[in-house]
Amino acid sequence: xxERTVTIVNRKGLHTRPAATLVKTAxxxxxDLTIRKDNLEIxxxxxxxxxxxxxxxxxxxxxxxxGPDEEQACQAMEDLFRRGFDEE
Amino acid sequence: xxxxxxxxIVLKGVAAAPGISCGPAYxxxxxIPRIEEKSITPEEVESEIGRLRSANARSEKELQxxxxxxxxxxxxxxxxxxxxxxxxxxDAILMGAIEKRIAQELKNAEFIVTDxxxxxxQVMLAAHDEYMHERARDVDDVMNRIIRNIxxxxxxxxxxxxxxxxxxSLAPSDTIIxxxxxxxxxxxxxxxxxxxxxxxxxxLKIPAVVGLRTSTKTVKTGDTIAIDxxxxxxxxxxxxxxxxxxxxxxxxxREFEGGLVNIAGLTAETVDHKHIELSAxxxxxxxxxxxxxxxxxxIGLFRTESQLIGKASYPTEEEQYxxxxxxxxxxxxxxxIFRAFDVGGDKISPDTExxxxxxxxxxxxRVLLDRPRLFLDQLRSILRASTRKNVRIMFPMxxxxxxxxxxxxxxxxxxxxxxxxxxxxxxxxxxxxxxxVPAAAVLAEQMAAEADFLSIGTNDLIQYLLAVDxxxxxxxxxxxxxxxAVLRTxxxxxxxxxKKGIWVGMCGEMAGDPLATVLLIGLGIDELSVIPSxxxxxxxxxxxxxxKEAKRVADKxxxxxxxxxxxxxxxxxxxxxxxxxxxxx
Numbered sequence: 101x102x103e104r105t106v107t108i109v110n111r112k113g114l115h116t117r118p119a120a121t122l123v124k125t126a127x128x129x130x131x132d133l134t135i136r137k138d139n140l141e142i143x144x145x146x147x148x149x150x151x152x153x154x155x156x157x158x159x160x161x162x163x164x165x166x167g168p169d170e171e172q173a174c175q176a177m178e179d180l181f182r183r184g185f186d187e188e
Numbered sequence: 189x190x191x192x193x194x195x196x197i198v199l200k201g202v203a204a205a206p207g208i209s210c211g212p213a214y215x216x217x218x219x220i221p222r223i224e225e226k227s228i229t230p231e232e233v234e235s236e237i238g239r240l241r242s243a244n245a246r247s248e249k250e251l252q253x254x255x256x257x258x259x260x261x262x263x264x265x266x267x268x269x270x271x272x273x274x275x276x277x278x279d280a281i282l283m284g285a286i287e288k289r290i291a292q293e294l295k296n297a298e299f300i301v302t303d304x305x306x307x308x309x310q311v312m313l314a315a316h317d318e319y320m321h322e323r324a325r326d327v328d329d330v331m332n333r334i335i336r337n338i339x340x341x342x343x344x345x346x347x348x349x350x351x352x353x354x355x356x357s358l359a360p361s362d363t364i365i366x367x368x369x370x371x372x373x374x375x376x377x378x379x380x381x382x383x384x385x386x387x388x389x390x391x392l393k394i395p396a397v398v399g400l401r402t403s404t405k406t407v408k409t410g411d412t413i414a415i416d417x418x419x420x421x422x423x424x425x426x427x428x429x430x431x432x433x434x435x436x437x438x439x440x441x442r443e444f445e446g447g448l449v450n451i452a453g454l455t456a457e458t459v460d461h462k463h464i465e466l467s468a469x470x471x472x473x474x475x476x477x478x479x480x481x482x483x484x485x486x487i488g489l490f491r492t493e494s495q496l497i498g499k500a501s502y503p504t505e506e507e508q509y510x511x512x513x514x515x516x517x518x519x520x521x522x523x524x525i526f527r528a529f530d531v532g533g534d535k536i537s538p539d540t541e542x543x544x545x546x547x548x549x550x551x552x553x554r555v556l557l558d559r560p561r562l563f564l565d566q567l568r569s570i571l572r573a574s575t576r577k578n579v580r581i582m583f584p585m586x587x588x589x590x591x592x593x594x595x596x597x598x599x600x601x602x603x604x605x606x607x608x609x610x611x612x613x614x615x616x617x618x619x620x621x622x623x624x625v626p627a628a629a630v631l632a633e634q635m636a637a638e639a640d641f642l643s644i645g646t647n648d649l650i651q652y653l654l655a656v657d658x659x660x661x662x663x664x665x666x667x668x669x670x671x672x673a674v675l676r677t678x679x680x681x682x683x684x685x686x687k688k689g690i691w692v693g694m695c696g697e698m699a700g701d702p703l704a705t706v707l708l709i710g711l712g713i714d715e716l717s718v719i720p721s722x723x724x725x726x727x728x729x730x731x732x733x734x735x736k737e738a739k740r741v742a743d744k745x746x747x748x749x750x751x752x753x754x755x756x757x758x759x760x761x762x763x764x765x766x767x768x769x770x771x772x773x
Binding site: 111115116117120123140143145146147148149151152154156157 | 268271272275276278279280281282305308311312315317319320323327510517
């Protein structure tokens with residue numbers, strides 16, 4: 101199990117397009133991804149789940165990876181958050 | 189509804205997309221599929237999951253078609269709302285969970301689909317955020333589509349001939365599907381000018397009127413109706429005369445609009461170069477794009493009450509800050525005037541108390557000064573959104589100089605609180621007031637000495653000045669925009685502001701009345717803030733007249749003694765100067 105806390109840096113937050121990018125990236129790995137925000141926990145490979153997060157710029161999420169390639173998955177996801185989902 | 193057959197009935201709503209048409213009504217009641225909870229046997233699980241999968245495949249096909257059609261008609265930006273729905277259909281985790289539950293709980297597919305998707309919908313609806321509520325509607329739309337396909341109901345979208353769609357509300361996909369057929373217009377009971385359906389109707393150039401409240405109860409399929417997307421009304425059983433009048437109006441607008449394409453980019457100034465700040469009144473950040481396309485120079489009135497819609501309590505500083513900075517960013521490099529919460533009167537309030545006479549009661553700045561915590565939350569959030577120096581604050585319902593002083597003290601306090609938190613803001617933020625109470629108009633000079641700008645709110649000013657409730661049919665004709673008492677008051681306010689060296693604008697309905705433009709410019713108004721849909725028309729008038737002549741018109745009008753006389757005079761002057769303007773008679 102690998103755990104990371106990440107912050108949303110892109111201006112518009114985790115709206116539909118970044119949500120889709122996130123889900124697609126998570127799907128490239130075997131490991132499960134659970135995203136936790138406040139007291140909500142969703143599956144990071146589910147678009148409808150990620151859409152419910154309503155994560156705005158500046159909010160923090162906890163990512164939990166579990167599986168054989170969790171290190172690589174975690175690395176890729178951290179990069180993606182840092183780049184602001186390549187939005188701007 | 190009991191009414192004599194064939195009688196003409198006018199229903200007033202909100203103009204959402206311009207255009208005029210007349211034709212048979214089609215009453216579209218949304219198929220909300222009935223969901224029954226049924227048990228299935230373990231042997232039926234496989235076929236139940238099969239039903240679900242083929243329903244999903246059909247739904248996806250439908251949505252792909254709608255998406256392609258939207259892309260072609262509206263461009264990929266506007267088509268994007270359907271992408272989210274397609275992605276939800278393809279959500280393997282969601283569908284896996286649904287299939288697993290069908291097998292484990294031995295329930296029918298419709299029931300599990302509804303139950304599972306509703307969980308997500310509820311989380312979205314719980315968010316205090318219009319964006320999330322829109323997403324919840326998308327989720328709802330997908331869910332209904334899947335269920336309809338599970339139940340094998342054929343997608344309804346074929347209409348017999350050209351019709352005007354009358355519906356309680358429309359989802360974006362309904363709007364698109366209908367537009368493949370010959371749709372003459374959309375009329376809905378619910379919805380605002382910013383709903384997706386309204387935005388799509390504008391892009392599709394189909395007239396739309398929303399917020400009609402009772403249209404689905406009044407109109408039946410096959411009734412003849414006329415829709416006027418300029419005035420925001422529908423007419424049931426229009427008389428021959430009404431049809432002709434609307435037909436003429438349609439032609440005039442068509443010719444006029446043809447000539448307006450090039451003026452959106454022009455600065456609003458008279459022939460002799462007097463600049464008028466022509467800006468837009470809006471409620472939501474989603475309207476900024478439309479206002480800009482219509483050629484506005486910024487937002488002259490952002491009604492912050494929109495932040496309270498659907499909320500059980502006042503939004504937090506953080507929520508408001510997010511919303512206001514979206515607006516300030518969207519408007520940049522132009523500026524935006526945020527009007528502090530104007531609650532009470534006829535406006536929504538999360539903690540309304542019953543008052544015998546709300547218009548003379550606890551509203552506007554009176555509420556804000558009595559609720560310092562609420563007021564400070566809003567001031568801090570507006571201040572925080574002002575870092576690009578394009579934000580101004582305006583206070584509603586000011587009636588005494590004391591109120592401006594106290595409100596300014598609150599702004600200073602809010603600044604101090606932000607300093608303590610080391611948060612940036614524009615230290616020179618401009619603070620203005622709405623002049624809408626006769627006392628403030630009479631005392632305009634004293635008010636102007638304490639404010640950075642004045643904005644005349646004509647709707648309330650006229651009601652208070654003439655003692656007429658315009659929603660009361662018995663006295664409505666006495667609500668006269670061009671009553672000489674109103675015009676003298678407006679002149680007095682403008683002169684008082686100028687004497688104190690500040691600018692004076694107008695953000696009431698009168699600012700957007702083409703009949704008033706020449707007069708207001710002649711009176712020396714500096715800014716006009718109008719609903720986006722009339723903006724090109726007002727700009728056209730400004731571009732066509734000379735300030736020098738407008739001043740003469742104003743002087744002449746102020747010698748007249750009745751509303752009718754003044755209207756006739758202004759109408760002949762404006763027709764003469766801008767013959768192509770299609771006036772609403």
